[in-house]
Amino acid sequence: xxxxxxxxxxxxxxxxxxASLAVxxxxxxxxxxxxxxxxxxxxxxxxxxxxxxxxxIILGGLSLLIAVGSGGxxxxxxxxxxxxxxxxxxxxxYLFCICAAAILIEGSIVGLLPIIAAxxxxxPVNRDKWRxxxxxxxxxxxxxxxxxxSARENRFLVLQEALYPEAVVWHLPAELNLGMPELIxxxxxKEAVSxxxxxxxxxxxxxxxxxYVTSALRRVPVxxxxxxxxxxxxxxxxxIRICRSWKLFSHPVIxxxxxxxxx
Amino acid sequence: xxNLRRLFEGRSGMIFHALSSILVFFIWRITGMPSxxxxxxxxxxxxxxxxxxxxxxxxxxxSRYLIAAFILFSLFWTLDPGFEFIAAAFGLMGIFPGLxxxxxxxxxxxxxxxxxxxxxxLLVPFTGDEPHFASITERLITSGTGRFNEFSSQMxxxxxxxxxxxxFYPALLIPGYPFSVPGIRGMNLLYAMAALVFMSKLFRxxxxxxWKQLTVFxxxxxxxxxxxxxxxxxxxxxxxxxxxxxxxIRSKNTxxxxxxxxxxxxxxxxxxxxxxxxxAALLIESKGRKxxxxxxxxxxxxxxxxxxxxxxxxxxxxxxxxxxxxxIKVIILQPLYRTxxxxxxxxxxxxxxxxxxxxxxxxxxxxxxGLHMLKSSNRKMFLWLGLPALCYFLxxxxxxxxxxxxxxxxxxxxxxxLLPVLLASLGLIMKRKGVRILVWVSLGxxxxxxxxxxxxxxxxxxxxxxxxxxxxxxGNLGEFLPSxxxxxxxxxxxxxxxxxxxxxxxxxxxxxxxxxxxSAFLLICVFGGxxxxxYEAEDIQPEYRNYCTIYxxxxxxxxxxxxxxxxxxxLRLSQKDDAVILPIPQNAGDSLELTVIYRSLSSxxxxxxxxxxxxxxxxxxxxxxxxxxxxxxxxxxNTDLPLMPxxxxxxxxxxxxxxxxxxxxxxxxxxxxxxxxxxxxxxYLDRILVR
Numbered sequence: 001x002x003x004x005x006x007x008x009x010x011x012x013x014x015x016x017x018x019a020s021l022a023v024x025x026x027x028x029x030x031x032x033x034x035x036x037x038x039x040x041x042x043x044x045x046x047x048x049x050x051x052x053x054x055x056x057i058i059l060g061g062l063s064l065l066i067a068v069g070s071g072g073x074x075x076x077x078x079x080x081x082x083x084x085x086x087x088x089x090x091x092x093x094y095l096f097c098i099c100a101a102a103i104l105i106e107g108s109i110v111g112l113l114p115i116i117a118a119x120x121x122x123x124p125v126n127r128d129k130w131r132x133x134x135x136x137x138x139x140x141x142x143x144x145x146x147x148x149x150s151a152r153e154n155r156f157l158v159l160q161e162a163l164y165p166e167a168v169v170w171h172l173p174a175e176l177n178l179g180m181p182e183l184i185x186x187x188x189x190k191e192a193v194s195x196x197x198x199x200x201x202x203x204x205x206x207x208x209x210x211x212y213v214t215s216a217l218r219r220v221p222v223x224x225x226x227x228x229x230x231x232x233x234x235x236x237x238x239x240i241r242i243c244r245s246w247k248l249f250s251h252p253v254i255x256x257x258x259x260x261x262x263x
Numbered sequence: 264x265x266n267l268r269r270l271f272e273g274r275s276g277m278i279f280h281a282l283s284s285i286l287v288f289f290i291w292r293i294t295g296m297p298s299x300x301x302x303x304x305x306x307x308x309x310x311x312x313x314x315x316x317x318x319x320x321x322x323x324x325x326s327r328y329l330i331a332a333f334i335l336f337s338l339f340w341t342l343d344p345g346f347e348f349i350a351a352a353f354g355l356m357g358i359f360p361g362l363x364x365x366x367x368x369x370x371x372x373x374x375x376x377x378x379x380x381x382x383x384x385l386l387v388p389f390t391g392d393e394p395h396f397a398s399i400t401e402r403l404i405t406s407g408t409g410r411f412n413e414f415s416s417q418m419x420x421x422x423x424x425x426x427x428x429x430x431f432y433p434a435l436l437i438p439g440y441p442f443s444v445p446g447i448r449g450m451n452l453l454y455a456m457a458a459l460v461f462m463s464k465l466f467r468x469x470x471x472x473x474w475k476q477l478t479v480f481x482x483x484x485x486x487x488x489x490x491x492x493x494x495x496x497x498x499x500x501x502x503x504x505x506x507x508x509x510x511x512i513r514s515k516n517t518x519x520x521x522x523x524x525x526x527x528x529x530x531x532x533x534x535x536x537x538x539x540x541x542x543a544a545l546l547i548e549s550k551g552r553k554x555x556x557x558x559x560x561x562x563x564x565x566x567x568x569x570x571x572x573x574x575x576x577x578x579x580x581x582x583x584x585x586x587x588x589x590x591i592k593v594i595i596l597q598p599l600y601r602t603x604x605x606x607x608x609x610x611x612x613x614x615x616x617x618x619x620x621x622x623x624x625x626x627x628x629x630x631x632x633g634l635h636m637l638k639s640s641n642r643k644m645f646l647w648l649g650l651p652a653l654c655y656f657l658x659x660x661x662x663x664x665x666x667x668x669x670x671x672x673x674x675x676x677x678x679x680x681l682l683p684v685l686l687a688s689l690g691l692i693m694k695r696k697g698v699r700i701l702v703w704v705s706l707g708x709x710x711x712x713x714x715x716x717x718x719x720x721x722x723x724x725x726x727x728x729x730x731x732x733x734x735x736x737x738g739n740l741g742e743f744l745p746s747x748x749x750x751x752x753x754x755x756x757x758x759x760x761x762x763x764x765x766x767x768x769x770x771x772x773x774x775x776x777x778x779x780x781x782s783a784f785l786l787i788c789v790f791g792g793x794x795x796x797x798y799e800a801e802d803i804q805p806e807y808r809n810y811c812t813i814y815x816x817x818x819x820x821x822x823x824x825x826x827x828x829x830x831x832x833x834l835r836l837s838q839k840d841d842a843v844i845l846p847i848p849q850n851a852g853d854s855l856e857l858t859v860i861y862r863s864l865s866s867x868x869x870x871x872x873x874x875x876x877x878x879x880x881x882x883x884x885x886x887x888x889x890x891x892x893x894x895x896x897x898x899x900x901n902t903d904l905p906l907m908p909x910x911x912x913x914x915x916x917x918x919x920x921x922x923x924x925x926x927x928x929x930x931x932x933x934x935x936x937x938x939x940x941x942x943x944x945x946x947y948l949d950r951i952l953v954r
Contacts (some may be wrong), residue, residue, distance in 0.1 A: 010777070013626050015778065015781070015782075019785055019789075022785075022789050023789060024891050026789060026790075026793060027792075027793070041742055049686065050700070051325065051328060051703070052328075054700050054703075055328070055332070056782055057784070057785070058424050058704075058784075061784050061787075061788035062734075063789040064785075064786065064791075065734050065740060065791050065794065066343060066345075066794045068735060069342075069343065070342040070343065070344030071342055072792075073343065074339045074343060074346070075343075077339065078332075078335045078336065078339060082328075082331060082332065082335065085331065096539070100592055109342060119276045124617060125359035139334075139338065142338075143293070148295070148339070148340075148341060148616075149338065149339055149341070150295055150341055150342070151341065151343060157804055157808035158518040158804065158805045159838040160805035160808075161805070161809075161810060162810065162812065163810040163838060163840055163841075175296045175297070176494075178295055179297075179340060179342075179343070179344055179346070179347060180342040180344055184806075186809075187291055188810070188842075189809070189840050190840075201580070202952055203299070216274045246295055246341070247295070248292070248295075249292050249293070249295075251292075251295050251297060252295075252296055252297070
């Protein structure tokens with residue numbers, strides 16, 4: 001039995017080593033690829049039901065697919081958190097801990113410190129129930145101190161414009177929320193006389209603006225409810241941005257329906 | 264207090280599901296995830312319904328992991344646009360272990376369907392063929408002035424007041440019509456339930472120990488889940504098919520099979536494959552004189568049916584659509600002139616990213632691997648479920664290799680008749696290593712499509728809505744995914760070989776099966792995540808293009824089905840302001856090689872493309888020639904192809920850009936477009952490669 005186990009472990013380690021080498025060769029060294037290598041090693045050492053290893057492999061693989069932004073590091077963090085709670089092997093838990101620290105240094109996610117501190121405290125603990133409690137405490141602490149983790153870089157959506165003889169039109173709808181807080185409208189090479197926007201906003205528990213439409217130095221607030229906004233002599237690019245940050249029981253959203261710029 | 268304890272004794276599973284319902288509800292609100300009013304209520308409702316029907320029983324082990332995954336993805340949802348989808352899917356998937364555990368109780372299969380009903384009835388957009396079936400139902404009972412009146416005709420209708428669809432299935436939806444969309448969808452849920460009951464009885468009588476779980480898999484997994492409760496005839500056909508088989512096996516009365524075979528043709532003509540398979544199975548089962556008698560009887564029934572259609576129904580079932588010379592010619596020419604298309608259609612049913620079963624339902628690999636076991640251990644099931652499924656599949660892909668998938672309707676719906684035989688073989692192979700992983704990955708994808716039903720709809724343009732939404736359109740992943748529309752023979756063949764290898768490994772119980780699957784998955788992830796160096800022009804994101812339009816536009820979903828050559832969409836540059844502006848790759852050397860593949864349509868002034876970057880600029884003037892009419896079309900009708908973008912030859916232009924002179928982006932624009940030479944004049948970009 002033990003021979004069988006060691007064979008499996010060898011195969012797993014070989015597998016992790018190959019994956020790490022492939023990532024390092026193809027993507028070069030960065031704190032993210034370092035985290036991926038540590039994650040692969042941690043996955044190879046996981047002890048516990050098979051679904052844990054499978055989940056870790058799937059999350060690790062998917063993290064490589066999301067090539068840009070904070071999605072890849074976030075998947076590594078999620079995988080590390082799951083594995084630290086569920087893996088019975090201390091060595092694997094320590095590796096996941098260091099891997100999470102590498103994600104912290106990589107820096108594309110803001111607000112991870114409390115949960116990574118909790119990871120370091122939980123890793124040496126052998127009883128999974130206590131690890132769960134410590135990590136739940138870490139999550140709670142994170143929500144109190146920093147809120148939910150957010151991306152460091154500004155994320156925005158550019159909407160496709162269509163050119164007509166007398167207008168530039170944006171007719172595809174879009175939804176802005178805390179995950180995608182900004183929408184950009186551009187009209188390359190065109191000077192518009194006026195811009196008419198149809199938007200609605202909601203998901204908040206007060207009547208303050210949910211976001212702003214910004215054109216050069218002008219800012220027009222978007223209030224909860226239906227809004228028809230007209231901006232004279234707009235300067236492109238025009239930005240529509242949610243101004244709310246994360247708050248309990250709040251789901252700020254702006255629905256963009258259409259816009260038309262007379263040229 | 265004692266009473267309370269007694270009340271909850273042995274009901275930890277019920278309490279767990281009820282508490283999880285509250286947890287999901289509040290986590291959704293604490294993390295501020297989108298759609299709190301719809302998904303943020305419907306998913307907790309599903310948990311609550313599961314709790315209410317759960318009765319006695321423990322906590323399903325896997326549910327705890329799934330709830331943990333839901334919480335983590337909810338906490339991180341703002342970090343990637345795909346996470347809110349994944350979080351919601353985990354939120355729903357958490358009830359699946361409970362539904363499987365529940366299935367072993369009395370009426371467990373029916374109870375297991377209950378938690379999904381609100382999500383099916385309220386979330387799935389009423390689109391595709393649903394409104395058309397509903398409008399036919401409406402016309403059968405009203406003067407045609409009701410709520411579905413506007414969907415009175417559809418592309419592909421033979422005309423003269425005869426619709427593309429038959430009336431038997433819409434007539435069976437009449438009891439639900441007074442209750443509007445939920446009513447007619449409810450009728451389909453009843454038919455699905457009937458099919459599931461027959462399926463479970465067949466599995467039970469065939470000696471499957473896990474027959475109840477298998478049946479629940481039937482509606483949780485794609486293709487079963489793709490149109491569960493929607494207004495499509497697939498589940499009704501399955502009910503008739505399985506009902507016929509079950510009744511025949513029990514009573515040995517041939518009439519059941521004949522009745523089922525005839526009803527299937529009345530439901531939808533494409534189910535004739537199932538009918539043929541049923542009758543063929545009956546012939547194989549029969550011996551001696553009975554076989555001869557049945558053969559003669561089948562010919563008489565078919566002739567009688569055709570006469571009945573011609574004389575009484577004015578040819579509405581067969582003659583109007585298929586009883587003409589052109590159709591017969593197509594059927595004859597198909598194997599002679601369109602063999603590659605037919606073969607690709609057969610392969611794409613398995614691996615195509617948009618319409619194939621494997622990308623959305625990898626459990627099918629195990630189902631296919633188990634077929635040999637089914638053949639040897641239960642020949643009767645193999646014959647009665649397998650032969651009709653095989654006949655149906657062959658006729659489906661042979662009949663119309665371009666359109667077999669029925670896109671843009673939900674992925675997998677056309678392959679629903681294959682479900683019983685695949686489940687029957689899955690049941691035999693379930694305990695082998697790696698099978699459960701495939702099943703649970705498939706359940707995860709199914710949960711994603713339950714919570715975000717619009718991800719089921721693809722438009723046969725080569726890009727999958729699920730992959731695009733969850734992983735972003737701008738990754739390199741599209742390069743490595745098999746697509747029948749954007750056909751890359753190497754990738755397509757590679758995936759077919761990989762599928763074959765995994766099936767063989769499952770079959771021989773290899774210990775390397777799991778490693779092979781994991782390696783293939785990781786390889787796709789590693790290469791799919793690399794920096795992009797090729798662009799399908801129509802997928803280029805708005806931030807990298809000025810104006811430009813997609814050809815054909817959104818209103819032309821049906822149009823591309825009738826194109827003879829590539830069915831890909833194109834990016835059209837038709838005005839002087841239209842431009843594509845691509846970033847310079849980070850790892851570029853001294854120079855950059857740019858290849859543009861496009862079509863240039865101009866009937867007057869010379870047109871071409873200009874590529875510029877910083878100080879550097881180069882241009883080429885060229886016009887595409889019209890392709891030759893395909894041989895099989897020429898046999899049907901001697902005609903030249905019109906001067907349209909879809910009929911033009913591709914042009915390939917290569918440019919070497921010295922990086923010393925260039926800026927931070929590459930700009931591609933059209934030349935010589937004066938707007939005076941026809942509405943289709945322009946440059947139609949297909950693909951751009953940057954090396």
